[in-house]
Amino acid sequence: MNAHQPMEGTTVVEAVPDDELELEELVRSGGIETFFAPVVDALTFQRVGHQILQAPTGSPELGRAESENLRHAMRVSTITGDIDASLRDSALRTAEGAGLPKSNRLFLHAEAESFATLEDRTGEPDRSVILQLDATRVASSPASVLRSVRSARAMGWGVGMSSVGADLRSTAFVPLVNPSVVGLHPDVLRIDCDSHLAELNRLLHAHLERTGAVILADGVETEDDLDRVRALGARFMSGPYFGEATKQPQAFSEPSEDALVSHYSRNLPALGTPYSISQGLRREPLVMNRELLVAQIAALEERALASGTATITLGVFGEDDEFSEATRLRYEKIRDTVGLTAMFSGGFDGPPIPGVRTGLVDASDPIRNEHGVVVVGPDWSGMVAASKRNDPGSDGQTVFDVYITTDRYTCVDAARSVLTRVAPLTATANLRA
Numbered sequence: 325m326n327a328h329q330p331m332e333g334t335t336v337v338e339a340v341p342d343d344e345l346e347l348e349e350l351v352r353s354g355g356i357e358t359f360f361a362p363v364v365d366a367l368t369f370q371r372v373g374h375q376i377l378q379a380p381t382g383s384p385e386l387g388r389a390e391s392e393n394l395r396h397a398m399r400v401s402t403i404t405g406d407i408d409a410s411l412r413d414s415a416l417r418t419a420e421g422a423g424l425p426k427s428n429r430l431f432l433h434a435e436a437e438s439f440a441t442l443e444d445r446t447g448e449p450d451r452s453v454i455l456q457l458d459a460t461r462v463a464s465s466p467a468s469v470l471r472s473v474r475s476a477r478a479m480g481w482g483v484g485m486s487s488v489g490a491d492l493r494s495t496a497f498v499p500l501v502n503p504s505v506v507g508l509h510p511d512v513l514r515i516d517c518d519s520h521l522a523e524l525n526r527l528l529h530a531h532l533e534r535t536g537a538v539i540l541a542d543g544v545e546t547e548d549d550l551d552r553v554r555a556l557g558a559r560f561m562s563g564p565y566f567g568e569a570t571k572q573p574q575a576f577s578e579p580s581e582d583a584l585v586s587h588y589s590r591n592l593p594a595l596g597t598p599y600s601i602s603q604g605l606r607r608e609p610l611v612m613n614r615e616l617l618v619a620q621i622a623a624l625e626e627r628a629l630a631s632g633t634a635t636i637t638l639g640v641f642g643e644d645d646e647f648s649e650a651t652r653l654r655y656e657k658i659r660d661t662v663g664l665t666a667m668f669s670g671g672f673d674g675p676p677i678p679g680v681r682t683g684l685v686d687a688s689d690p691i692r693n694e695h696g697v698v699v700v701g702p703d704w705s706g707m708v709a710a711s712k713r714n715d716p717g718s719d720g721q722t723v724f725d726v727y728i729t730t731d732r733y734t735c736v737d738a739a740r741s742v743l744t745r746v747a748p749l750t751a752t753a754n755l756r757a
């Protein structure tokens with residue numbers, strides 16, 4: 325049985341209203357109940373936290389299924405942030421009312437739209453609440469999500485991701501969000517494709533090695549699931565195997581070890597451009613003419629083509645308003661291959677290729693003087709960042725100062741900076757206007 329489905333024989337009455345106003349009234353009138361499911365350490369089998377599930381008032385056994393229905397209804401609402409903030413406040417009040425100590429970590433599903441109303445928790449135990457962002461939603465508005473993540477961390481909140489792994493594209497933003505807890509989609513425990521699991525393992529453990537993060541396996545029901553948990557290296561576990569979600573949680577003693585203490589967040593602002601960030605490498609740039617630079621960029625773009633769905637590829641085209649047919653064909657292939665593809669130029673007035681993301685580049689944006697490509701995946705990264713010189717070379721040709729790097733932090737910081745310019749999915753079509 326999937327942990328997010330009702331028990332066999334149970335008749336589900338859809339309790340989540342479709343109407344936005346009714347949904348808002350349901351939340352604000354106290355019509356939502358909070359359930360607490362145990363989160364267990366896979367090494368010690370001791371409790372390390374409570375996973376929060378919320379659902380309309382009703383039968384407790386519907387907690388998990390209705391919790392998903394509630395999240396879905398909220399995400400298609402125009403007031404997602406307001407509703408999520410209300411749910412978060414309700415969950416925290418319920419936990420406090422139940423007498424849970426601050427050392428009992430809470431794992432709370434969250435929407436980045438609500439982070440603007442987060443209160444300061446820097447006086448609380450480190451990351452005592454983990455806000456779990458749905459991995460499949462980050463790509464819709466990466467600029468605002470990454471800003472929200474940084475703000476939340478600065479105020480003492482932990483940030484995790486949920487629903488990772490059923491589709492490998494869901495891992496694409498793991499390096500940029502840098503979650504301390506990577507929550508697996510419950511379906512990962514049911515996948516019978518060894519090659520998929522092997523690739524997922526490779527991608528996620530690259531993140532764990534670099535950052536000290538942990539994996540949370542959700543939906544554990546059987547001994548066979550425990551075998552899968554061990555094969556995936558999950559440190560935290562949750563699911564019916566450890567007890568059903570309840571409205572009366574039991575406090576537990578503070579764990580002897582905090583598995584998250586080693587997580588390194590690098591909570592830096594997304595500033596600058598790929599070239600200015602590359603200058604932090606503290607070495608002299610290469611000097612290239614346009615022809616060699618184009619070939620250098622194309623070589624990395626070809627590498628991106630072989631990287632799979634867990635990769636983000638960001639092209640920078642200065643002020644160009646067009647590009648070669650070879651570049652077009654390459655980016656069409658990249659679009660169909662990787663998790664997210666975006667192209668930026670002061671000369672673009674809309675998406676240059678259907679299905680490729682973009683954003684408006686201000687007239688004063690220094691990225692207008694740059695060309696290059698940034699490629700970031702969970703297990704590798706690469707970048708070519710070039711700045712056009714004002715004066716031509718000795719042969720009268722345009723020349724560029726160029727950095728080529730695979731330095732992980734440099735590439736991640738550059739990707740974050742470029743993504744501050746990307747338009748949300750809902751607004752991309754408007755860029756043509």
